[in-house]
Amino acid sequence: MGTLSRWRRWWTALLFALVVSGRSIAAPVEAAAIPVVVTIHPLSSIVKAVGGPLVRVETLLPPGASPHTFEPRPAHVRAVAEAQLVVAVGAGLDDWVLAIARSAKDAGILLASEHVIAAGMGRAFDDHEHDDTHGHSHGDIDPHVWLDPMVVKEAIAPAIAEALIQALPEHRRTIESHLQRFQQELDQLDAWIRERLASVGTGAFISYHAAWGYFADRYGLEHAASVAGFPGQEPSARWIAQVVQLARERGIKVVFAEPQLSPKAAETIAREIQGQVLLLDPLGGHGLAGRENYIDLMRYNTEMLVQAFALTQ
Ligand SMILES: [Zn+2]
Known part of the structure; x- marks a missing residue:
């Protein structure tokens, strides 16, 4: 200290x-x-x-x-x-x-x-x-x-x-x-996340920005790429093309957006790969049903990843 x-x-x-x-x-x-x-x-x-x-x-x-x-x-x-x-x-x-x-x-x-x-x-x-x-x-x-x-x-x-x-x-x-008590709830959350992810087999995913490295490391997921290299700025056409290519190579069909940042680039990539945009939310917020407390927020994000992995080809 x-x-x-x-x-x-x-x-x-x-x-x-x-x-x-x-x-x-x-x-x-x-x-x-x-x-x-x-x-x-x-x-x-x-x-x-x-x-x-x-x-x-x-x-x-x-x-x-x-x-x-x-x-x-x-x-x-x-x-x-x-x-x-x-x-x-x-x-x-x-x-x-x-x-x-x-x-x-x-x-x-x-x-x-x-x-x-x-x-x-x-x-x-x-x-x-x-x-x-x-x-x-x-x-x-x-x-x-x-x-x-x-x-x-x-x-x-x-x-x-x-x-x-x-x-x-x-x-x-x-x-x-x-x-x-909170630590016990976190243990239960951890067990639940493992169970949900095991149900689809883990996979690679494309986040909107590079917020999910800790989560990916913990649960053995592959954070394949981020849509935005610098949050708040639109990525370059060259970067988007690289992410599109990577998504095609990996059979990824979902591109994540985030509620706090513009979904435009994620939508562009999803159109290119004929995939869809889902939301990962690193923050949640007061008044957002199902994403208000930390445990619920992490459950929400887990379900989004499960949906994405289920669609990966
Ligand atoms: Zn961030």
Whole structure:
């Protein structure tokens, strides 16, 4: 653990002590719920699973927005300034929050990817995943850490639990029991995903952007290509032609789009291979039925992949 992170914990604990001492007279338990701000929706679901009624979570990224193209507004800066804990992905995905959080000195920051790397579960982008994804190059850490349920179970959720215990030490047992229950749910999810994928035989797939490497590694899938090398920008005609050729060679009949990014290029490729476009959703969002909580979101994505593999020739 770095000095900075210790400092942040100390600062969080001190702040909490100040807040509590100012409010402690006959304050109901709910008053202790700490304000947590997260960047992307899946982190909100994970923080709520671990914190339960002890946290009040606000998500910065609105449904339908991509963290790769997002620009924070003054309301987001205010939310971060009022937060006691900020949970972000890091590794280049949501760097915009770091700039805001630096100006809001009260907030402790938890970067999920740092804990994933510390747990030895980080992965680097491969060459075939298109080198300039996210403006990163080959060998950089893939930031899409939350899309592997076992990474959430073993690295992200425990780190969030630890940060919440630092802020609310008197609720340690409650937080630990929430964590345990959530970890059991993640084990069940993992078993269910394996069973669903086994029912069709695993295969190669073409994602919209290179978000699915952790998932593919975990479940033995082949992430064959990404439609968009740089989220938010339309791919070149040359790149599209290469993906079309690859799809033909592999008998792939489904091209994935994502709700947060334009489906145009995916539709072009699907037309070329006489295939279809399905959605993979790395984020989900508040109010999106069936994709609101993390477990449901991962079930949704698994079913989409199962449909795609069933169509692969
Ligand atoms: Zn991404």
